[in-house]
Amino acid sequence: MKKQVSLLLIFLIILPVFAQAKPIEETIRVAFIRDGYLWLKMNGEEKKITHVGSKYTYQPQWSHDGKWVAYQVESKKEVSGESENPTELWVYNVETKKHKRIAIEGYNPQWSPVENLLAFKIGGVLNISNLDRFYNIALGVGDFGWYPDGRSFIAASGASLRPDGWTNPVLFKIGLERNLDASTSLTKNVTKLFTIPSELKKGNVSLLAIDATRFLFSPDGKWISFIVSPTASWSMDSDFVCIISSDGQHFEVIDETNGEGVAKWAPHLNRLGYIAGGGRIVFGFKNKNMKVTELPAFTSINLTPKYFAELGFTWKADHSLIVSRVKETEWSNDPKKRPDPSLFLIKIGNQQQAKITNPPRDFGDYNPSYLSSINKITWLRIKDVAEIKRDLWIADTDGKNAKLWIKNIREYNFFEDSSNKKSP
Structure with missing residues (x-):
């Protein structure tokens, strides 16, 4: 009898947990x-x-x-x-x-990463809105990004063409007044951080530095990754992934990427992931390698096996990534003759790379994104990369329990409660 009562009490205790449980x-x-x-x-x-x-x-x-x-x-x-x-x-x-x-x-x-302030551009003017009114912050700004403390920006001023040639792109640190209403100057809190050389080289590749974009801070805030690009048409073929220390004292060209290139930091370590290799996709599905550079040693590793190319990636943890991968193939104007990517899980230091999705014939899996708060991955499943309609899928990190999550989706963005994030 006592045993039955104990089991009943345990059941009554855990019943509310099950009753309140929701799909993650x-x-x-x-x-x-x-x-x-x-x-x-x-x-x-x-x-x-x-x-x-x-x-x-x-x-x-x-x-x-x-x-x-x-x-x-x-x-x-x-x-x-x-x-x-x-x-x-x-x-x-x-x-x-x-x-x-x-x-x-x-x-x-x-x-802002810490409060409800919205920064944006109007022409070359950087502005901030507190959602009641907006304030002019700085002039002559190209791309920009918030510092992690939400009190400053890193901003670029692109090169301009003069009769004697191109000027240099310049990086600035732009501070914010605590009281935006008290701000009286658009230059008072502006500090030159670094002047980018007009010509950059890496190996046998060189390019004219015109713009700096896509600023991202390392997990410890000591390094900033960004993309340096030449003129717009040339940028579709060749850009450089670059690094600068947050104090502007150390600048490095890391590797070549193409016009779709993006760099991403590991969640907790100063490891920068990026897809290296110039040339737009219409020149062939090739020369697109998943690389990781470790800082401050600036040592790089290539994680893509021979005869394959990467189209996108996401960090799963500090030592693992998920990539959208195809077999190396020449470009074809016939969509049915183009390779369709699948997702692969890469563990750094492990030679085995597991294929984790198997899209149906004529469909490909693109744009993987890891959601740490629920330890799941999402991706776009597309029949033709130029197709307007595309579906968002979700699955376990090994690809199991995959299901359609949102049909017919274009641009999208996730919000995760950082206090609810789980360790993978």
């Missing part, structure tokens, strides 16, 4: 574009939150606390200025369900 993917918020509208997926439900069809020209951006979504939409009104296709900036509050326009002409919205 419901803990992730997704902002995405579908058929010209902005949607949210929260608590397992999809909801359309804009109701006028528009052209969204930038990935939606979550605020640091997941309460706001910033989105950039092509303006339906004529706006005076230099922009041929002006875009408006809006924010949406997921709690009040209210939309608010931040700027009638703005682009490249980036939230």
